[in-house]
Amino acid sequence: MRLLLTNDDGILAQGLECLCTAAEALGEVTIVAPDREQSATSHSLTLHHPVRPIRRGERRWQVDGTPTDCVMLAIEALMPERPDFVFSGINHGQNMGEDVLYSGTVAAAMEGLSLGVPSIAISFAGGDLRADVSRLKEQIKVLQPLLKHLTSLPDFPRDTLFNVNLPPLAADEVKGVRLTRLGRRVYSESVAPMKDPWGRQIYWIGGGEITWSGEPDSDFRAIEEGYVSVTPLHLDLTYFDVLEGAATWWRDL
Ligand SMILES: [Mg+2]
Incomplete structure:
Protein backbone atom coordinates (compact mmCIF):
# COMPACT_ATOMS: atom_id res chain seq x y z
CA MET A 1 0.00 0.00 0.00
CA ARG A 2 1.35 3.44 -1.00
CA LEU A 3 0.58 6.16 1.52
CA LEU A 4 0.98 9.91 0.99
CA LEU A 5 1.36 11.88 4.22
CA THR A 6 1.03 15.61 4.60
CA ASN A 7 -0.05 18.15 7.22
CA ASP A 8 -0.61 21.85 7.81
CA ASP A 9 1.74 22.30 10.79
CA GLY A 10 4.87 21.95 8.66
CA ILE A 11 7.33 19.16 7.93
CA LEU A 12 9.04 19.48 11.33
CA ALA A 13 5.83 19.02 13.34
CA GLN A 14 5.73 16.26 15.96
CA GLY A 15 2.26 15.24 14.80
CA LEU A 16 3.57 14.36 11.33
CA GLU A 17 6.32 12.21 12.85
CA CYS A 18 3.72 10.39 14.98
CA LEU A 19 1.54 9.82 11.91
CA CYS A 20 4.59 8.55 10.03
CA THR A 21 5.31 6.04 12.81
CA ALA A 22 1.70 4.82 12.72
CA ALA A 23 1.62 4.65 8.91
CA GLU A 24 4.94 2.91 8.32
CA ALA A 25 3.50 -0.33 9.70
CA LEU A 26 0.77 -0.18 7.04
CA GLY A 27 2.67 0.55 3.85
CA GLU A 28 5.25 2.60 1.97
CA VAL A 29 5.18 6.16 3.22
CA THR A 30 5.87 9.26 1.11
CA ILE A 31 5.86 12.62 2.90
CA VAL A 32 5.20 15.86 1.02
CA ALA A 33 4.57 18.63 3.55
CA PRO A 34 4.75 22.41 3.83
CA ASP A 35 8.09 23.90 4.89
CA ARG A 36 6.35 25.98 7.60
CA GLU A 37 3.10 26.17 9.48
CA GLN A 38 0.07 26.53 7.20
CA SER A 39 -2.72 26.06 9.74
CA ALA A 40 -6.07 27.66 8.83
CA THR A 41 -5.07 28.07 5.17
CA SER A 42 -8.03 25.86 4.24
CA HIS A 43 -8.05 24.73 0.59
CA SER A 44 -5.89 27.53 -0.80
CA LEU A 45 -3.78 26.87 -3.86
CA THR A 46 -0.66 28.82 -4.86
CA LEU A 47 -1.36 30.16 -8.33
CA HIS A 48 0.74 33.33 -8.65
CA HIS A 49 4.27 32.02 -8.14
CA PRO A 50 5.93 28.62 -8.54
CA VAL A 51 6.41 26.17 -5.68
CA ARG A 52 9.72 24.43 -5.12
CA PRO A 53 10.00 20.92 -3.63
CA ILE A 54 13.21 20.25 -1.66
CA ARG A 55 14.12 16.63 -0.99
CA ARG A 56 14.61 15.91 2.73
CA GLY A 57 15.32 12.18 2.51
CA GLU A 58 14.01 9.14 0.70
CA ARG A 59 10.38 9.77 -0.32
CA ARG A 60 10.32 12.96 1.76
CA TRP A 61 9.90 16.49 0.40
CA GLN A 62 9.23 19.89 1.86
CA VAL A 63 7.36 22.42 -0.27
CA ASP A 64 7.09 26.20 0.07
CA GLY A 65 3.36 26.00 -0.40
CA THR A 66 0.04 25.11 1.19
CA PRO A 67 -1.18 21.64 2.20
CA THR A 68 -3.31 21.57 -0.96
CA ASP A 69 -0.23 22.42 -3.08
CA CYS A 70 1.60 19.55 -1.40
CA VAL A 71 -1.05 16.94 -2.22
CA MET A 72 -1.43 18.15 -5.79
CA LEU A 73 2.35 18.24 -6.34
CA ALA A 74 2.82 14.80 -4.77
CA ILE A 75 0.15 13.09 -6.84
CA GLU A 76 0.69 14.94 -10.12
CA ALA A 77 4.48 15.26 -10.10
CA LEU A 78 6.58 13.77 -7.30
CA MET A 79 5.26 10.24 -6.70
CA PRO A 80 6.11 7.76 -9.45
CA GLU A 81 2.78 6.02 -8.79
CA ARG A 82 -0.46 7.29 -7.33
CA PRO A 83 -0.97 6.72 -3.60
CA ASP A 84 -3.66 4.35 -2.36
CA PHE A 85 -4.48 6.74 0.50
CA VAL A 86 -3.73 10.27 1.65
CA PHE A 87 -3.27 10.73 5.41
CA SER A 88 -3.20 14.33 6.66
CA GLY A 89 -2.05 15.22 10.18
CA ILE A 90 -1.70 14.59 12.98
CA ASN A 91 -2.84 18.18 13.41
CA HIS A 92 -1.76 19.98 16.57
CA GLY A 93 -5.25 20.81 17.83
CA GLN A 94 -8.77 19.56 17.18
CA ASN A 95 -10.61 19.92 13.89
CA MET A 96 -14.24 19.58 14.93
CA GLY A 97 -17.41 21.39 13.89
CA GLU A 98 -16.75 24.49 11.80
CA ASP A 99 -12.99 24.01 12.23
CA VAL A 100 -13.13 21.78 9.17
CA LEU A 101 -13.93 24.85 7.03
CA TYR A 102 -10.68 26.59 8.02
CA SER A 103 -8.44 23.60 8.45
CA GLY A 104 -5.48 23.01 6.14
CA THR A 105 -5.34 19.45 7.52
CA VAL A 106 -8.88 18.62 6.40
CA ALA A 107 -8.42 20.52 3.10
CA ALA A 108 -5.36 18.42 2.24
CA ALA A 109 -7.49 15.29 2.66
CA MET A 110 -10.22 16.94 0.57
CA GLU A 111 -7.64 17.61 -2.16
CA GLY A 112 -6.72 13.93 -2.10
CA LEU A 113 -10.41 13.14 -2.66
CA SER A 114 -10.66 15.69 -5.47
CA LEU A 115 -7.83 13.84 -7.19
CA GLY A 116 -9.60 10.52 -6.68
CA VAL A 117 -7.58 9.18 -3.74
CA PRO A 118 -9.38 8.03 -0.55
CA SER A 119 -8.23 10.25 2.29
CA ILE A 120 -8.19 10.51 6.08
CA ALA A 121 -7.58 13.66 8.16
CA ILE A 122 -6.30 13.17 11.71
CA SER A 123 -6.17 15.76 14.51
CA PHE A 124 -5.14 15.64 18.15
CA ALA A 125 -7.67 17.42 20.35
CA GLY A 126 -5.09 18.46 22.94
CA GLY A 127 -4.81 22.07 23.98
CA ASP A 128 -1.23 23.04 24.79
CA LEU A 129 0.91 20.62 22.82
CA ARG A 130 4.01 21.35 24.93
CA ALA A 131 2.17 19.79 27.86
CA ASP A 132 0.51 17.08 25.80
CA VAL A 133 3.27 15.89 23.46
CA SER A 134 3.68 12.61 25.36
CA ARG A 135 -0.07 12.03 25.00
CA LEU A 136 0.18 12.78 21.29
CA LYS A 137 2.84 10.06 20.99
CA GLU A 138 0.60 7.73 23.05
CA GLN A 139 -2.10 8.13 20.43
CA ILE A 140 0.01 6.22 17.88
CA LYS A 141 -1.20 3.05 19.66
CA VAL A 142 -4.81 4.13 19.16
CA LEU A 143 -4.38 5.48 15.65
CA GLN A 144 -2.51 2.58 14.09
CA PRO A 145 -5.31 -0.04 14.42
CA LEU A 146 -7.88 2.58 13.40
CA LEU A 147 -5.97 3.43 10.21
CA LYS A 148 -5.52 -0.27 9.51
CA HIS A 149 -9.26 -0.77 9.89
CA LEU A 150 -10.26 2.21 7.74
CA THR A 151 -7.84 1.34 4.95
CA SER A 152 -9.07 -2.26 4.95
CA LEU A 153 -12.76 -1.39 4.56
CA PRO A 154 -14.12 -3.52 1.71
CA ASP A 155 -16.03 -0.51 0.38
CA PHE A 156 -14.35 2.78 1.33
CA PRO A 157 -17.18 5.26 0.72
CA ARG A 158 -16.91 7.16 -2.55
CA ASP A 159 -16.04 10.89 -2.49
CA THR A 160 -15.83 10.74 1.31
CA LEU A 161 -13.01 11.44 3.74
CA PHE A 162 -12.88 10.41 7.36
CA ASN A 163 -12.12 13.23 9.78
CA VAL A 164 -10.54 11.67 12.88
CA ASN A 165 -10.06 13.50 16.19
CA LEU A 166 -8.00 11.89 18.93
CA PRO A 167 -8.70 12.73 22.59
CA PRO A 168 -5.85 14.13 24.74
CA LEU A 169 -5.62 10.98 26.87
CA ALA A 170 -3.22 8.16 27.56
CA ALA A 171 -3.84 5.26 25.17
CA ASP A 172 -5.35 3.03 27.90
CA GLU A 173 -7.75 5.81 28.94
CA VAL A 174 -9.38 6.05 25.49
CA LYS A 175 -12.82 4.47 25.75
CA GLY A 176 -13.21 3.53 22.10
CA VAL A 177 -14.13 4.94 18.69
CA ARG A 178 -17.40 6.68 17.83
CA LEU A 179 -18.81 7.45 14.40
CA THR A 180 -19.91 11.07 14.74
CA ARG A 181 -21.39 14.13 13.04
CA LEU A 182 -19.93 17.63 13.12
CA GLY A 183 -20.74 19.63 16.25
CA ARG A 184 -20.96 23.42 16.50
CA ARG A 185 -18.22 25.71 17.72
CA VAL A 186 -18.78 29.20 19.05
CA TYR A 187 -15.91 31.66 19.23
CA SER A 188 -16.37 34.76 21.36
CA GLU A 189 -14.10 37.79 21.27
CA LYS A 195 -1.96 48.87 18.92
CA ASP A 196 1.15 48.29 16.81
CA PRO A 197 4.54 49.70 18.00
CA TRP A 198 3.69 52.99 16.22
CA GLY A 199 0.34 53.37 18.00
CA ARG A 200 -1.78 52.42 15.01
CA GLN A 201 -4.87 50.27 15.41
CA ILE A 202 -4.47 46.60 14.53
CA TYR A 203 -6.50 43.46 15.17
CA TRP A 204 -5.34 39.97 16.06
CA ILE A 205 -7.71 37.25 14.81
CA GLY A 206 -7.92 33.87 16.49
CA GLY A 207 -7.82 34.38 20.23
CA GLY A 208 -10.79 34.43 22.57
CA GLU A 209 -12.93 31.79 24.17
CA ILE A 210 -14.11 28.68 22.35
CA THR A 211 -17.24 26.89 23.45
CA TRP A 212 -18.79 23.84 21.84
CA SER A 213 -22.23 22.47 21.46
CA GLY A 214 -23.56 19.44 19.70
CA GLU A 215 -25.84 16.45 19.75
CA PRO A 216 -24.82 13.37 21.76
CA ASP A 217 -23.52 11.87 18.49
CA SER A 218 -21.31 14.90 17.67
CA ASP A 219 -17.53 14.91 17.40
CA PHE A 220 -17.24 17.31 20.32
CA ARG A 221 -19.25 15.03 22.66
CA ALA A 222 -17.18 12.00 21.69
CA ILE A 223 -13.93 13.80 22.51
CA GLU A 224 -15.38 15.21 25.73
CA GLU A 225 -16.38 11.71 26.83
CA GLY A 226 -12.97 10.18 26.03
CA TYR A 227 -13.65 8.59 22.63
CA VAL A 228 -11.94 8.93 19.28
CA SER A 229 -14.37 10.64 16.89
CA VAL A 230 -14.59 9.64 13.23
CA THR A 231 -16.76 11.93 11.10
CA PRO A 232 -17.39 11.15 7.43
CA LEU A 233 -17.23 14.30 5.27
CA HIS A 234 -18.45 14.39 1.69
CA LEU A 235 -16.82 16.15 -1.25
CA ASP A 236 -20.23 17.32 -2.51
CA LEU A 237 -21.41 20.16 -0.25
CA THR A 238 -24.87 20.32 -1.86
CA TYR A 239 -27.59 20.35 0.81
CA PHE A 240 -30.01 17.85 -0.73
CA ASP A 241 -32.81 18.40 1.83
CA VAL A 242 -33.10 22.05 0.78
CA LEU A 243 -32.73 21.16 -2.90
CA GLU A 244 -35.80 18.90 -2.70
CA GLY A 245 -37.81 21.25 -0.47
CA ALA A 246 -36.96 24.30 -2.55
CA ALA A 247 -38.23 22.90 -5.84
CA THR A 248 -41.53 24.75 -5.33
CA TRP A 249 -39.74 28.09 -4.80
CA TRP A 250 -39.06 28.34 -8.54
CA ARG A 251 -42.53 27.47 -9.77
CA ASP A 252 -43.53 31.10 -10.50
CA LEU A 253 -40.11 32.30 -11.60
MG1 LIG B 1 -2.49 22.87 12.14
Whole structure:
Protein backbone atom coordinates (compact mmCIF):
# COMPACT_ATOMS: atom_id res chain seq x y z
CA MET A 1 0.00 0.00 0.00
CA ARG A 2 1.35 3.44 -1.00
CA LEU A 3 0.58 6.16 1.52
CA LEU A 4 0.98 9.91 0.99
CA LEU A 5 1.36 11.88 4.22
CA THR A 6 1.03 15.61 4.60
CA ASN A 7 -0.05 18.15 7.22
CA ASP A 8 -0.61 21.85 7.81
CA ASP A 9 1.74 22.30 10.79
CA GLY A 10 4.87 21.95 8.66
CA ILE A 11 7.33 19.16 7.93
CA LEU A 12 9.04 19.48 11.33
CA ALA A 13 5.83 19.02 13.34
CA GLN A 14 5.73 16.26 15.96
CA GLY A 15 2.26 15.24 14.80
CA LEU A 16 3.57 14.36 11.33
CA GLU A 17 6.32 12.21 12.85
CA CYS A 18 3.72 10.39 14.98
CA LEU A 19 1.54 9.82 11.91
CA CYS A 20 4.59 8.55 10.03
CA THR A 21 5.31 6.04 12.81
CA ALA A 22 1.70 4.82 12.72
CA ALA A 23 1.62 4.65 8.91
CA GLU A 24 4.94 2.91 8.32
CA ALA A 25 3.50 -0.33 9.70
CA LEU A 26 0.77 -0.18 7.04
CA GLY A 27 2.67 0.55 3.85
CA GLU A 28 5.25 2.60 1.97
CA VAL A 29 5.18 6.16 3.22
CA THR A 30 5.87 9.26 1.11
CA ILE A 31 5.86 12.62 2.90
CA VAL A 32 5.20 15.86 1.02
CA ALA A 33 4.57 18.63 3.55
CA PRO A 34 4.75 22.41 3.83
CA ASP A 35 8.09 23.90 4.89
CA ARG A 36 6.35 25.98 7.60
CA GLU A 37 3.10 26.17 9.48
CA GLN A 38 0.07 26.53 7.20
CA SER A 39 -2.72 26.06 9.74
CA ALA A 40 -6.07 27.66 8.83
CA THR A 41 -5.07 28.07 5.17
CA SER A 42 -8.03 25.86 4.24
CA HIS A 43 -8.05 24.73 0.59
CA SER A 44 -5.89 27.53 -0.80
CA LEU A 45 -3.78 26.87 -3.86
CA THR A 46 -0.66 28.82 -4.86
CA LEU A 47 -1.36 30.16 -8.33
CA HIS A 48 0.74 33.33 -8.65
CA HIS A 49 4.27 32.02 -8.14
CA PRO A 50 5.93 28.62 -8.54
CA VAL A 51 6.41 26.17 -5.68
CA ARG A 52 9.72 24.43 -5.12
CA PRO A 53 10.00 20.92 -3.63
CA ILE A 54 13.21 20.25 -1.66
CA ARG A 55 14.12 16.63 -0.99
CA ARG A 56 14.61 15.91 2.73
CA GLY A 57 15.32 12.18 2.51
CA GLU A 58 14.01 9.14 0.70
CA ARG A 59 10.38 9.77 -0.32
CA ARG A 60 10.32 12.96 1.76
CA TRP A 61 9.90 16.49 0.40
CA GLN A 62 9.23 19.89 1.86
CA VAL A 63 7.36 22.42 -0.27
CA ASP A 64 7.09 26.20 0.07
CA GLY A 65 3.36 26.00 -0.40
CA THR A 66 0.04 25.11 1.19
CA PRO A 67 -1.18 21.64 2.20
CA THR A 68 -3.31 21.57 -0.96
CA ASP A 69 -0.23 22.42 -3.08
CA CYS A 70 1.60 19.55 -1.40
CA VAL A 71 -1.05 16.94 -2.22
CA MET A 72 -1.43 18.15 -5.79
CA LEU A 73 2.35 18.24 -6.34
CA ALA A 74 2.82 14.80 -4.77
CA ILE A 75 0.15 13.09 -6.84
CA GLU A 76 0.69 14.94 -10.12
CA ALA A 77 4.48 15.26 -10.10
CA LEU A 78 6.58 13.77 -7.30
CA MET A 79 5.26 10.24 -6.70
CA PRO A 80 6.11 7.76 -9.45
CA GLU A 81 2.78 6.02 -8.79
CA ARG A 82 -0.46 7.29 -7.33
CA PRO A 83 -0.97 6.72 -3.60
CA ASP A 84 -3.66 4.35 -2.36
CA PHE A 85 -4.48 6.74 0.50
CA VAL A 86 -3.73 10.27 1.65
CA PHE A 87 -3.27 10.73 5.41
CA SER A 88 -3.20 14.33 6.66
CA GLY A 89 -2.05 15.22 10.18
CA ILE A 90 -1.70 14.59 12.98
CA ASN A 91 -2.84 18.18 13.41
CA HIS A 92 -1.76 19.98 16.57
CA GLY A 93 -5.25 20.81 17.83
CA GLN A 94 -8.77 19.56 17.18
CA ASN A 95 -10.61 19.92 13.89
CA MET A 96 -14.24 19.58 14.93
CA GLY A 97 -17.41 21.39 13.89
CA GLU A 98 -16.75 24.49 11.80
CA ASP A 99 -12.99 24.01 12.23
CA VAL A 100 -13.13 21.78 9.17
CA LEU A 101 -13.93 24.85 7.03
CA TYR A 102 -10.68 26.59 8.02
CA SER A 103 -8.44 23.60 8.45
CA GLY A 104 -5.48 23.01 6.14
CA THR A 105 -5.34 19.45 7.52
CA VAL A 106 -8.88 18.62 6.40
CA ALA A 107 -8.42 20.52 3.10
CA ALA A 108 -5.36 18.42 2.24
CA ALA A 109 -7.49 15.29 2.66
CA MET A 110 -10.22 16.94 0.57
CA GLU A 111 -7.64 17.61 -2.16
CA GLY A 112 -6.72 13.93 -2.10
CA LEU A 113 -10.41 13.14 -2.66
CA SER A 114 -10.66 15.69 -5.47
CA LEU A 115 -7.83 13.84 -7.19
CA GLY A 116 -9.60 10.52 -6.68
CA VAL A 117 -7.58 9.18 -3.74
CA PRO A 118 -9.38 8.03 -0.55
CA SER A 119 -8.23 10.25 2.29
CA ILE A 120 -8.19 10.51 6.08
CA ALA A 121 -7.58 13.66 8.16
CA ILE A 122 -6.30 13.17 11.71
CA SER A 123 -6.17 15.76 14.51
CA PHE A 124 -5.14 15.64 18.15
CA ALA A 125 -7.67 17.42 20.35
CA GLY A 126 -5.09 18.46 22.94
CA GLY A 127 -4.81 22.07 23.98
CA ASP A 128 -1.23 23.04 24.79
CA LEU A 129 0.91 20.62 22.82
CA ARG A 130 4.01 21.35 24.93
CA ALA A 131 2.17 19.79 27.86
CA ASP A 132 0.51 17.08 25.80
CA VAL A 133 3.27 15.89 23.46
CA SER A 134 3.68 12.61 25.36
CA ARG A 135 -0.07 12.03 25.00
CA LEU A 136 0.18 12.78 21.29
CA LYS A 137 2.84 10.06 20.99
CA GLU A 138 0.60 7.73 23.05
CA GLN A 139 -2.10 8.13 20.43
CA ILE A 140 0.01 6.22 17.88
CA LYS A 141 -1.20 3.05 19.66
CA VAL A 142 -4.81 4.13 19.16
CA LEU A 143 -4.38 5.48 15.65
CA GLN A 144 -2.51 2.58 14.09
CA PRO A 145 -5.31 -0.04 14.42
CA LEU A 146 -7.88 2.58 13.40
CA LEU A 147 -5.97 3.43 10.21
CA LYS A 148 -5.52 -0.27 9.51
CA HIS A 149 -9.26 -0.77 9.89
CA LEU A 150 -10.26 2.21 7.74
CA THR A 151 -7.84 1.34 4.95
CA SER A 152 -9.07 -2.26 4.95
CA LEU A 153 -12.76 -1.39 4.56
CA PRO A 154 -14.12 -3.52 1.71
CA ASP A 155 -16.03 -0.51 0.38
CA PHE A 156 -14.35 2.78 1.33
CA PRO A 157 -17.18 5.26 0.72
CA ARG A 158 -16.91 7.16 -2.55
CA ASP A 159 -16.04 10.89 -2.49
CA THR A 160 -15.83 10.74 1.31
CA LEU A 161 -13.01 11.44 3.74
CA PHE A 162 -12.88 10.41 7.36
CA ASN A 163 -12.12 13.23 9.78
CA VAL A 164 -10.54 11.67 12.88
CA ASN A 165 -10.06 13.50 16.19
CA LEU A 166 -8.00 11.89 18.93
CA PRO A 167 -8.70 12.73 22.59
CA PRO A 168 -5.85 14.13 24.74
CA LEU A 169 -5.62 10.98 26.87
CA ALA A 170 -3.22 8.16 27.56
CA ALA A 171 -3.84 5.26 25.17
CA ASP A 172 -5.35 3.03 27.90
CA GLU A 173 -7.75 5.81 28.94
CA VAL A 174 -9.38 6.05 25.49
CA LYS A 175 -12.82 4.47 25.75
CA GLY A 176 -13.21 3.53 22.10
CA VAL A 177 -14.13 4.94 18.69
CA ARG A 178 -17.40 6.68 17.83
CA LEU A 179 -18.81 7.45 14.40
CA THR A 180 -19.91 11.07 14.74
CA ARG A 181 -21.39 14.13 13.04
CA LEU A 182 -19.93 17.63 13.12
CA GLY A 183 -20.74 19.63 16.25
CA ARG A 184 -20.96 23.42 16.50
CA ARG A 185 -18.22 25.71 17.72
CA VAL A 186 -18.78 29.20 19.05
CA TYR A 187 -15.91 31.66 19.23
CA SER A 188 -16.37 34.76 21.36
CA GLU A 189 -14.10 37.79 21.27
CA SER A 190 -12.07 36.18 18.50
CA VAL A 191 -10.94 39.56 17.11
CA ALA A 192 -8.67 41.31 19.64
CA PRO A 193 -8.04 45.03 19.03
CA MET A 194 -4.56 46.28 19.93
CA LYS A 195 -1.96 48.87 18.92
CA ASP A 196 1.15 48.29 16.81
CA PRO A 197 4.54 49.70 18.00
CA TRP A 198 3.69 52.99 16.22
CA GLY A 199 0.34 53.37 18.00
CA ARG A 200 -1.78 52.42 15.01
CA GLN A 201 -4.87 50.27 15.41
CA ILE A 202 -4.47 46.60 14.53
CA TYR A 203 -6.50 43.46 15.17
CA TRP A 204 -5.34 39.97 16.06
CA ILE A 205 -7.71 37.25 14.81
CA GLY A 206 -7.92 33.87 16.49
CA GLY A 207 -7.82 34.38 20.23
CA GLY A 208 -10.79 34.43 22.57
CA GLU A 209 -12.93 31.79 24.17
CA ILE A 210 -14.11 28.68 22.35
CA THR A 211 -17.24 26.89 23.45
CA TRP A 212 -18.79 23.84 21.84
CA SER A 213 -22.23 22.47 21.46
CA GLY A 214 -23.56 19.44 19.70
CA GLU A 215 -25.84 16.45 19.75
CA PRO A 216 -24.82 13.37 21.76
CA ASP A 217 -23.52 11.87 18.49
CA SER A 218 -21.31 14.90 17.67
CA ASP A 219 -17.53 14.91 17.40
CA PHE A 220 -17.24 17.31 20.32
CA ARG A 221 -19.25 15.03 22.66
CA ALA A 222 -17.18 12.00 21.69
CA ILE A 223 -13.93 13.80 22.51
CA GLU A 224 -15.38 15.21 25.73
CA GLU A 225 -16.38 11.71 26.83
CA GLY A 226 -12.97 10.18 26.03
CA TYR A 227 -13.65 8.59 22.63
CA VAL A 228 -11.94 8.93 19.28
CA SER A 229 -14.37 10.64 16.89
CA VAL A 230 -14.59 9.64 13.23
CA THR A 231 -16.76 11.93 11.10
CA PRO A 232 -17.39 11.15 7.43
CA LEU A 233 -17.23 14.30 5.27
CA HIS A 234 -18.45 14.39 1.69
CA LEU A 235 -16.82 16.15 -1.25
CA ASP A 236 -20.23 17.32 -2.51
CA LEU A 237 -21.41 20.16 -0.25
CA THR A 238 -24.87 20.32 -1.86
CA TYR A 239 -27.59 20.35 0.81
CA PHE A 240 -30.01 17.85 -0.73
CA ASP A 241 -32.81 18.40 1.83
CA VAL A 242 -33.10 22.05 0.78
CA LEU A 243 -32.73 21.16 -2.90
CA GLU A 244 -35.80 18.90 -2.70
CA GLY A 245 -37.81 21.25 -0.47
CA ALA A 246 -36.96 24.30 -2.55
CA ALA A 247 -38.23 22.90 -5.84
CA THR A 248 -41.53 24.75 -5.33
CA TRP A 249 -39.74 28.09 -4.80
CA TRP A 250 -39.06 28.34 -8.54
CA ARG A 251 -42.53 27.47 -9.77
CA ASP A 252 -43.53 31.10 -10.50
CA LEU A 253 -40.11 32.30 -11.60
MG1 LIG B 1 -2.49 22.87 12.14
